[in-house]
Amino acid sequence: MGKAGRVACIFTPYVLTIASLICIIMVGLGCTKASSSTLNNLYFIRLDIQNISSAGSKTTTEIENILSEHGITSVTANDVSDVLSKLQDDSTLKDFYSIGLWGHCDGDISNNKYTTDSCSKPKSEYYFDPLQVWGLDNDAVKDELPDDYAKIMNIYKAVSKWMFIAYVLAFVTTIVEILVGIFAICSRWGSCVTTLFAVLAFLFITAASITATVLFSIVDSTAGGLLDAYGITFSMGKNMYAATWLAVVFSLAGTLFWLFSVCCCSGRSPYNHKGRERRGAGMAAEKAPYTYEPLGAGAVPYGHQHTTSYPPPAANEYPMTNANHNGHTNAYEPFRHV
Known part of the structure; x- marks a missing residue:
């Protein structure tokens, strides 16, 4: 198989790698531009606080049972109500907050329509700190929070930092994979090197996707189950998770096809000059029909x-x-x- 066959062989993994890169870029662009409805719908999790109420729709006993189910024993239902009452009285709060990789966006809700007003400035290793965003990071509010709040936020911050680094590494290795993939046209060695970067890119994007899914699923199941009684709801961003897991699928498929190009589809043509000489050396010339041959061992051939x-x-x-x-x-x- 010649160069044309080699190009056709690496075309599929090249396209799959580019598709994975596009999905990673979409994840990174989520919640970065308030005027783009497409990017505003790319978020990991969204907090809806338009119906916040410090009274709550459940009794004090039910609230404390929910807290104990999640291992929170240092805070009472009254503590939760006191903090939420301050939020309820704050007129500067928005109706919703969407959390992305580089920051968050906020806006108002009207007739079940979400309108984004502004987005935070993109920041590396971003994590959503509700008290800081809502302007409640003062000593009076912190004294009413449970002792475990600081520990939980530190864990959330560390996991968010790792998730951000994993996405950045996935983006960088995928770019390198595309650049090195150009050399895969020339030889199988190029495919071998490209496959190594493809494996790294797949591992990083998979780790980032798993981290994001697990992290915000825990937030949704724990905080969402508790704060739902106070009118605060959480929703997972389906578009964001679709993008990140499509990146995983494309990266995996591209890695497998890069590996296939290492084993098959050689770029060397079977009709090169040296190949003809090697094959011609062992082949005897075919005799044409109706030719004369000398009768004796010492006879001179005809024409000589x-x-x-x-x-x-x-x-x-x-x-x-x-x-x-x-x-x-x-x-x-x-x-x-x-």
């Missing part, structure tokens, strides 16, 4: 009668031929008789 040799052959060296005194053979080769 006028070949001069030095020294001249002896008179009896070629039987059934006539040699003149100059050594030239002018005789003919007789036909074979049946």
Whole structure:
């Protein structure tokens, strides 16, 4: 298979790698531009606080049972109500907050329609701190929070940092994979190197996707189950998770096809000059039909009668031929008789 076949062989993994890169870029662009409805719908999790109420729709006993189910024993239902009452009285709060990779967006809700007003400035290793965003990071509010709040936020911050780094590494290795993939056209060694970067890109994007899914699923199941009674709801961003897991699928498929190009689809043409010489060396020329052959071992082939040799052959060296005194053979080769 020649160069054309080699190009066709790596076309599929190249397209899959580009598709994975596009999905990773979409994840990174989520919640970065308030004027783009497409990017505003790319979020990991969204907090809806338009119906926040400090009273709650459940009794004090039910709230405390929910807290104990999640291992929170240092806070009471009254503590939760006190903090939420301050939020309820704050007129600067938005109706919803969408959390992305680089920041968050906020806006208002009208007739079940979400309208984004602003987005935070993109920041590396971003994590959503509700008290800081809502302007409640003062000592009065922190004193009413449970002792475990700081520990939980530290864990959330560390996991968010790792998730951000994993996405960045996935983006960088995928870019390198695309650039190195150009050399895969030339040889299988190029495919081998490209496959190594493809494996790294797949591992990083998979780790990032798993981290994001697990992290915000835990937030949704724990905080969402508790704060739902106070009118605060959480929703997972389906578009964001679709993008990140499509990146995983494309990256995996591209890795498998890059590996296939290492084993198959050589770029060397079977019709090169050296190959012809090697094959021609062991092949005898086919004889054309209706040709003459000398009868005797020492007979001269037809057409060589006028070949001069030095020294001249002896008179009896070629039987059934006539040699003149100059050594030239002018005789003919007789036909074979049946």
